[in-house]
Structure formats: structure tokens, C-alpha cells
Amino acid sequence: MRHYTYILLLLLLTMSCDDGDVFEVELLFDQELELCGDDESEFYLLYDTKLDPSESLTLKFPVNTATRAIFAPTDNLGEPTMLTINGNNTAFNYRTYDGDPEDLICQIIPEPGTTITNDYEAQAGAEVLFVSTFEDDDNDGIPSILEGRGELDENGLYSNAQDTDGDGIPDYRDQDDDNDNILTSAENPNYDEILGLVNAQNTDLELPGGDTIPDYLDADDDGDGVLTRNEDTDDEGISPLNDFDTSNGANNIPRYRDPNATDEYIQLESLVNQYTRRVFVDVTILQANIDILSIEPLYLGTYIGDAEPITEEDE
Numbered sequence: 001m002r003h004y005t006y007i008l009l010l011l012l013l014t015m016s017c018d019d020g021d022v023f024e025v026e027l028l029f030d031q032e033l034e035l036c037g038d039d040e041s042e043f044y045l046l047y048d049t050k051l052d053p054s055e056s057l058t059l060k061f062p063v064n065t066a067t068r069a070i071f072a073p074t075d076n077l078g079e080p081t082m083l084t085i086n087g088n089n090t091a092f093n094y095r096t097y098d099g100d101p102e103d104l105i106c107q108i109i110p111e112p113g114t115t116i117t118n119d120y121e122a123q124a125g126a127e128v129l130f131v132s133t134f135e136d137d138d139n140d141g142i143p144s145i146l147e148g149r150g151e152l153d154e155n156g157l158y159s160n161a162q163d164t165d166g167d168g169i170p171d172y173r174d175q176d177d178d179n180d181n182i183l184t185s186a187e188n189p190n191y192d193e194i195l196g197l198v199n200a201q202n203t204d205l206e207l208p209g210g211d212t213i214p215d216y217l218d219a220d221d222d223g224d225g226v227l228t229r230n231e232d233t234d235d236e237g238i239s240p241l242n243d244f245d246t247s248n249g250a251n252n253i254p255r256y257r258d259p260n261a262t263d264e265y266i267q268l269e270s271l272v273n274q275y276t277r278r279v280f281v282d283v284t285i286l287q288a289n290i291d292i293l294s295i296e297p298l299y300l301g302t303y304i305g306d307a308e309p310i311t312e313e314d315e
């Protein structure tokens with residue numbers, strides 16, 4: 001996950017008044033962009049607002065196939081998308097207000113004059129550069145980088161990522177890494193920010209037939225030769241697909257953790273996998289050759305989308 005620490009980044013806009021005087025405005029925005037509009041709207045509006053004094057930076061641009069792609073990247077190459085400010089449907093504004101601008105801001109074409117005290121619009125010609133990337137996460141409690149995600153390939157994808165169970169879903173997107181129908185998050189990987197995964201639960205470590213493979217990567221947790229997915233999770237409620245036995249199991253231990261319980265119940269069905277994708281869009285305004293706003297390349301900020309759920313079947 002990216003982390004931006006632009007706590008007090010000072011940006012300067014040099015502006016000219018109607019009489020030609022130039023003055024400077026300090027812009028102390030947090031550069032965490034928000035979005036109005038969606039793929040079905042007429043316009044997107046990316047914006048940043050602040051109080052004391054109340055100001056906004058807004059970037060309006062039309063919704064079309066090209067701009068929808070800004071919010072739905074298909075790779076992590078970070079290839080830039082460019083739009084040109086045209087003074088018409090693609091506009092960049094700096095506004096000041098006499099109150100909190102938050103309620104006004106999502107009116108794509110606000111009525112000036114009510115609470116907007118100044119409205120400066122970049123003239124045609126400036127360019128906007130968007131760089132879009134995304135992060136997938138199965139939210140199983142283990143950071144993707146520790147699930148063998150590996151490096152991006154030349155296509156901007158993690159095509160060489162580890163896939164422990166060979167189900168076609170790489171571990172970093174797989175909620176059930178060993179395909180035993182028990183979610184990784186329920187197999188106690190015990191990830192620690194400092195220690196990593198050294199304390200991951202391993203049921204069969206000291207059992208006959210056991211191993212050094214942690215449960216979340218071990219398809220046979222008790223080392224008895226019967227796959228966990230074909231044993232019973234008993235009344236632990238740990239897997240809705242692996243409940244075969246109405247008894248409490250021998251020794252009050254669920255069969256999948258009891259090496260002495262070796263009855264096999266064939267389960268061919270697997271849990272449906274769901275992961276989340278979060279999109280990041282870095283926005284920079286290029287080209288200083290504008291009359292009203294004299295800006296060098298201005299890093300406007302980053303829009304961080306919601307973690308959108310994606311469902312996929314294993315192969």
C-alpha cells in the first residue's frame with residue numbers, strides 16, 4: 001500500500017489580477033483527491049478542498065471510453081494518460097470560498113456568486129497527466145509481498161506469482177492458499193509486522209507424518225495422508241464445505257486435525273474466491289504557459305479508489 005506523507009507541502013500558484021499585477025497564493029492541500037461522478041455520469045470531477053482559508057482545486061473532464069480507463073487500469077505499467085485543458089468540457093479551477101466548499105463542490109457546474117468568492121480557471125492548453133495503477137489483495141491477513149507475488153513483468157502484471165495450490169489463483173489473491181476449503185485467515189498465519197510469519201500455526205509439526213509447512217499452505221494439516229478438504233471440520237464451523245460428520249469426531253478433535261481419524265469424504269467443490277482491487281490515480285497538471293495560473297508541473301494529488309470486490313472461480 002502506498003503511503004503519501006505530504007503533510008505540509010507548499011505549493012505556489014502565481015496568479016495575475018485583472019490589472020496585470022501578479023500575486024502569489026499559498027496552496028496547502030493534502031493532495032488526497034476525491035471524486036464526484038462515475039462511469040455513467042457526464043463528467044468526472046477530481047478535487048481537493050481545504051479550510052482556513054476555504055479553497056478548492058477541481059479538475060473536470062468528460063466521461064468517455066478513454067477517461068473511464070483512467071479509473072480501471074488493466075496493468076501496472078503506469079503508462080500516462082494525457083488530457084488537454086480546453087476551457088470547455090475539460091477544466092481546471094482554483095476557487096476560494098467564504099465557507100466550507102464541501103457541499104458545493106460536487107455540483108459539476110456550480111453557480112458562482114453564492115459562496116464562491118474567487119474562481120480562477122486555467123486557460124486552454126495546459127495538460128493533465130494521469131498515472132493509474134492498482135493493488136489487488138485477498139485480505140487474508142498476509143501482505144501480498146509475503147505471498148510470493150514477485151515482480152511485475154513486462155506487461156505490468158504479476159504473472160510469476162506463487163500459486164501454492166495450483167488452482168490458477170495466485171496466493172496474493174487467493175483467500176484459500178492451499179485449497180483445503182478453510183480460508184487462510186482461519187488457519188492462523190499469525191502474521192506479525194516485525195516477526196513476519198514465523199509463528200504461523202502448524203498442526204502437524206510434531207505429529208507422525210508431519211511437516212514444517214504452516215497450516216495455511218498445507219493441504220493435509222494433520223499429516224495423516226487424507227486431504228483436509230476430504231476430512232471433517234466438525235463443529236468448528238470453519239468451512240461450510242467440509243462438514244461431513246455429525247459426531248464430534250474421535251477425541252473431540254476435528255478430523256482434519258486428528259491424525260488418527262482417517263475417514264475420507266470426497267469434496268470436489270471449492271470455496272468461491274473473492275479479492276479486492278484498489279485503484280490509484282496520480283494527477284499532475286503540466287505546462288506553465290497559462291495566463292491566469294502560472295504553474296510549473298503541479299502534482300495535484302492522488303485519488304485512491306475504494307477496495308472493489310472481485311469474485312473469481314478457481315480453475
Ligand SMILES: [Ca+2]
Pocket residue numbers: 138140147171172173174175176177184
Ligand atoms: Ca492468500
Ligand SMILES: [Ca+2]
Pocket residue numbers: 175176177178179180181182183184187215216217
Ligand atoms: Ca486453506
Ligand SMILES: [Ca+2]
Pocket residue numbers: 202203204205210211212213214215218220221
Ligand atoms: Ca503442516
Ligand SMILES: [Ca+2]
Pocket residue numbers: 220221222223224225226227228231256
Ligand atoms: Ca489430513
